[in-house]
Structure formats: structure tokens, C-alpha cells
Amino acid sequence: MMLYLQLFWEFFKTGLFSIGGGMATLPFLYDMADKTGWFTRAQLADMIAVSESTPGPIGVNMATYVGFLTGGVPGAVTATVGLIAPSVIVILIVAAFLQAFRDSKYVAGAFYGLRPASTALITAAGLVVVRETFWLTGGVLFWQGTVLAAVLLVLTRWVKQTKNWHPIVFIGLSALVGVVFRFAGA
Amino acid sequence: MAKRLWELFYTFAKVGVMTFGGGYAMLPILQREVVENKGWATEEELADWFAIGQCTPGVIAVNTATFAGRKVLGNIGGVVATLGVVFPSLIIISLLAGVITTFAEVAWVKNAFAGIRVCVCVLIFNAVVKLWKKSVVDKKTLALYAVILLASLLTDLSPVIFVLFAAVSGIVLQVALKKGGEAE
Numbered sequence: 001m002m003l004y005l006q007l008f009w010e011f012f013k014t015g016l017f018s019i020g021g022g023m024a025t026l027p028f029l030y031d032m033a034d035k036t037g038w039f040t041r042a043q044l045a046d047m048i049a050v051s052e053s054t055p056g057p058i059g060v061n062m063a064t065y066v067g068f069l070t071g072g073v074p075g076a077v078t079a080t081v082g083l084i085a086p087s088v089i090v091i092l093i094v095a096a097f098l099q100a101f102r103d104s105k106y107v108a109g110a111f112y113g114l115r116p117a118s119t120a121l122i123t124a125a126g127l128v129v130v131r132e133t134f135w136l137t138g139g140v141l142f143w144q145g146t147v148l149a150a151v152l153l154v155l156t157r158w159v160k161q162t163k164n165w166h167p168i169v170f171i172g173l174s175a176l177v178g179v180v181f182r183f184a185g186a
Numbered sequence: 187m188a189k190r191l192w193e194l195f196y197t198f199a200k201v202g203v204m205t206f207g208g209g210y211a212m213l214p215i216l217q218r219e220v221v222e223n224k225g226w227a228t229e230e231e232l233a234d235w236f237a238i239g240q241c242t243p244g245v246i247a248v249n250t251a252t253f254a255g256r257k258v259l260g261n262i263g264g265v266v267a268t269l270g271v272v273f274p275s276l277i278i279i280s281l282l283a284g285v286i287t288t289f290a291e292v293a294w295v296k297n298a299f300a301g302i303r304v305c306v307c308v309l310i311f312n313a314v315v316k317l318w319k320k321s322v323v324d325k326k327t328l329a330l331y332a333v334i335l336l337a338s339l340l341t342d343l344s345p346v347i348f349v350l351f352a353a354v355s356g357i358v359l360q361v362a363l364k365k366g367g368e369a370e
Contacts, residue, residue: 015243016244017346018243020241021245021246021313022246023310027345031345034342045306046286049302049303049305050282050283052309055202055274056205057271057272058245059245061275064283065279069283076280080272080275080276084245084248084272086244087243090249091242091253092252092261092264094238094242095253098234101238109358109359109361110356110357111241112327112359113327113354113355113356114241114356115241115321116331116352117348118321119314119322120331120334120338120348121335121338122310122313122314124338126307133303133307145300153311167305170305171305171306171309175298178299178300178301178304179294179301181301182297184297184299
């Protein structure tokens, strides 16, 4: 019972303080991995991949995944309900006062500060994923992975024909490259 | 009432299944289901909800669903639409997580995930670039970005603290300081 209350509370906090889409939940999930030991950072990277390549909003998928690993199906439901509860409460309030919300300079000011903060927090979480992916134990650079990352960057950002492809395509390609070149053994 | 609640739940469950990726992927599907098929909202209302959903706490898709549900059937509608949009995730991810945990130690699965992790880094990088363009708009926001990035890398404080600090800083920079400027 304690575990479910804790799950609910952790995801309630995540839902309340993550602003700007699914990736914004990432810093909170890293914090959770460090503090609770419910899952490892490596598992978290896998969860991001699964959440990106399955139907449903990424943030919700990640909450369900973490909840399932921690407490089975009841855990999945608890974490997801925890994540969405603050959204529902905040939006129902905002909707009731929509005009005042839109015109408030305090609200505008808060978001002026919140937007770069959210970007900074996602950057920090991303840097942790990068370090854990490309620096192997012993301080060796994972050069095969670095080559793949360079190719993916070019395909997702600069090649006109491929840059609007759905992320699932790139995730699939990367999985294939990983299997063919035995990335886990690198 | 029960029939309309079910319709709301079912429609948003459909939106949930068809949303692949982030909340941004959801907009065209919402346009088709909520505006064109059901006539529950106008194009402009949807754009407003989406804009507010992006800057209020939580997952964008959930925020937009709550807005839409409330418009159709009041507060209870907001709750039901939200439950609808997360329902498919609960089923699909619970099934998949079990399967993946079982096969996590198989060699080719490990190799596949090692490759996928590289891709996740690139996807996060792209998400950051997209957000950067909308959030770091002047020197003050650049400074906030740098301070919070460094602080979160160098300390193990909870992100909650940084979020609260940023909201207060934003209000101070935009409201309090500007007022002072006008008084001069």
C-alpha cells in the first residue's frame, strides 16, 4: 500500500511540475531513478524508446511503464492516474477562468521563466543519457554508436526527404544497426 | 448522459491510440475527430486549448483532452475524456513492459536496445532544439537557461525547486522590474 501511495505522489509531482510535453517528465524520472531505486537509468533509456514507438502520449506511456515495473498493473494505473491528476485539476480551473488567465501578466511572466527552465532541465537529462550511452566503462568512446548518432542527426535534421519521418522509423533502423553490429558487446 | 460520456471516452481513446509520439502528433487527429467528425469545438478553440496545454503543467495531450471534455459535458466530461486518452497507453504499455522484461537478457534484444539508445539521444537533442527556439528568446531567458542547466548538472536538487525558481524569476523579470522602469 505504501508503495502505491509513494508511486502516486512521485507522479503527481511529475505531472504538476513538468511543463512542455512528454520529454519534460524526463528530469523527474531521472530524479526518481536516483532516489527510489525503482528502476535504473539504463532501463529509463529503454522506456523512452518504447514510449516513443508505441501509441499514446510519451509522458503517459513512461508513467505507465515505470508504474508497471514498480508494482505491476495496479502500479501502472496508480502512476498514470498520479501523472494526470494535476493536469485535470489545473485545466478545469484554467478553463473556468480562461479570459483572466490569458490576460494575466503574472501568468505570462511565470511562463517566460518556465519555458527556458524546462528546456534546461531536458538538456541536463539528455546530457546524462548521452554520457551513459557513448562513454563505456573505462572511459572508452563508443565509436560505433557515435557514427550511428552522426548519421541519424543528418537524417533527422538536414535531409529533406527523411527529416519528417516518424521517430519510430529511426528507432527501428537503430535497433537493426544495433543487432547487426552487436552494439551491446561494444 | 451515460451515452454521451461513453461517446466522449471512446472518441478520446481513439485519439490516444492514433497519437504516436508526443502531444504535437495529436493535433491533426484532434482536428479530425473533435472538430470535423463530432463538431464539439471550433478550429480556433482547439488551437487555444493546445496553446494553453503546452504551457500548463502536465502532458499536452492530457491537458487538451481535459479542455475538450469539459466543453462537451462539464467537469465530469473533462475527467472522462482524460481517462479515455490514457486508456490505450495503460493496456499497450502494460502488455509490452511484461514482454520486454522477460526478454531483456536475450542477446539480440540487448543489441537492439543498445542501438535504440543511440537514437533516443538524437531524439532528445532534436526535442531540445525545437524547445530552445521557443523558449530562449533574449539575454534574460538565455541566462535563466544557463543557470538552471548548470545547477541541475552540478547539484542533486529536485527539479521541482528549479521550476519554482524559474516561475518566480519570470514574474520578477517581466512584471516587477518593468513596473519599476515605468515609474522612473
